[in-house]
Amino acid sequence: MRAIVFRRHGGPEVLEEAEVATPHVGAKDVLVRVKATALNHLDIWVRNGIPTIPVEFPHILGSDVAGVVEQVGPEVPAGIAAGMEVIVQPGVSCMRCAACLSGQDHACRQYQILGEHRNGGYAEFVSVPHHNIVAKPKNLSWEEAASAPLVLLTAWEMLVRRAQLLAGETVLIQAAGSGVGSAGVQIARLLGAQVIATAGSDEKLERAKELGADHVINYETADWVAEVKRLTGKAGVEVVFDHVGDKTWDGSLRCLRSGGRLVTCGATTGFQVGIDLRHLFYRRLSLLGSTMGSKGDLIRIVQLLEQGKLRAVIDRVLPLSQARQAHELLSNRAQFGKVVLVP
Numbered sequence: 298m299r300a301i302v303f304r305r306h307g308g309p310e311v312l313e314e315a316e317v318a319t320p321h322v323g324a325k326d327v328l329v330r331v332k333a334t335a336l337n338h339l340d341i342w343v344r345n346g347i348p349t350i351p352v353e354f355p356h357i358l359g360s361d362v363a364g365v366v367e368q369v370g371p372e373v374p375a376g377i378a379a380g381m382e383v384i385v386q387p388g389v390s391c392m393r394c395a396a397c398l399s400g401q402d403h404a405c406r407q408y409q410i411l412g413e414h415r416n417g418g419y420a421e422f423v424s425v426p427h428h429n430i431v432a433k434p435k436n437l438s439w440e441e442a443a444s445a446p447l448v449l450l451t452a453w454e455m456l457v458r459r460a461q462l463l464a465g466e467t468v469l470i471q472a473a474g475s476g477v478g479s480a481g482v483q484i485a486r487l488l489g490a491q492v493i494a495t496a497g498s499d500e501k502l503e504r505a506k507e508l509g510a511d512h513v514i515n516y517e518t519a520d521w522v523a524e525v526k527r528l529t530g531k532a533g534v535e536v537v538f539d540h541v542g543d544k545t546w547d548g549s550l551r552c553l554r555s556g557g558r559l560v561t562c563g564a565t566t567g568f569q570v571g572i573d574l575r576h577l578f579y580r581r582l583s584l585l586g587s588t589m590g591s592k593g594d595l596i597r598i599v600q601l602l603e604q605g606k607l608r609a610v611i612d613r614v615l616p617l618s619q620a621r622q623a624h625e626l627l628s629n630r631a632q633f634g635k636v637v638l639v640p
């Protein structure tokens with residue numbers, strides 16, 4: 298099959314088009330013909346190389362996939378058959394351990410992310426266990442279906458499960474122009490929270506407002522901490538939603554009110570941050586880490602997409618052959634929402 302692969306770590310230039318073997322389909326696996334695959338910042342981390350996560354070369358990126366079932370293994374349950382239109386769950390787990398069986402499959406010791414620990418969707422076909430197949434709602438396009446899983450699942454886990462954001466609380470969503478940020482704005486709005494969103498351009502702020510942000514702040518031109526304080530009558534926010542890391546860390550902590558929760562799922566500007574412990578204990582702050590989310594919650598998210606209560610936010614669609622350009626776009630943070638590749 299045709300795929301975009303890399304054979305060594307490095308910049309976008311290591312991505313190349315190649316003919317590779319079609320993935321093996323095990324007894325409980327489903328082979329999906331990829332109709333669209335969406336990029337995530339994770340793709341760039343994996344391409345650059347994560348020291349603790351060795352990949353086998355040639356490696357195929359792509360965590361978010363929508364497509365059509367091409368072939369099923371002999372032990373795949375009835376109800377999943379060739380021709381079915383599907384969304385692929387990006388997290389693969391054993392489905393037998395205590396974590397998996399209690400709805401915490403993203404805490405499974407064998408957890409793998411499509412495109413990171415195993416080959417993903419920058420290809421004609423991808424093979425996944427049948428537990429990873431969700432029916433695609435008819436009213437979603439391929440591009441929308443592929444854009445949804447990873448960012449909406451990540452943002453859902455951060456706000457619903459970890460920070461337990463409540464109606465009436467105020468949340469600061471950092472970098473609302475990113476995929477996960479635009480998902481965070483929508484979920485916070487759906488939960489009934491007051492949403493303050495930051496972004497680096499006025500155009501992105503307008504789009505954040507369209508998604509449901511009550512207040513927006515341009516972090517390039519404004520003192521965003523002072524602006525958050527002003528908007529909250531000096532109190533600060535109950536929850537900060539962060540995935541920026543070093544560049545926003547100190548300000549994010551200062552924006553929290555007493556008893557506030559900071560939830561983070563990433564660090565696109567740097568992993569090493571400091572903390573004055575007096576802030577943590579005197580102000581009774583909670584720092585919450587978060588990564589991915591459960592398979593059950595993705596099914597819920599797909600229902601909300603079908604009902605039009607959440608939507609995929611797509612910046613642009615490019616042919617798979619332009620994967621390099623797509624990576625450059627994402628690195629330059631030039632986009633609002635998802636960049637999608639189609640065959």
Ligand code: ZN
Pocket residue numbers: 390391392393394395396397398402405406407
């Ligand atoms: Zn497990």
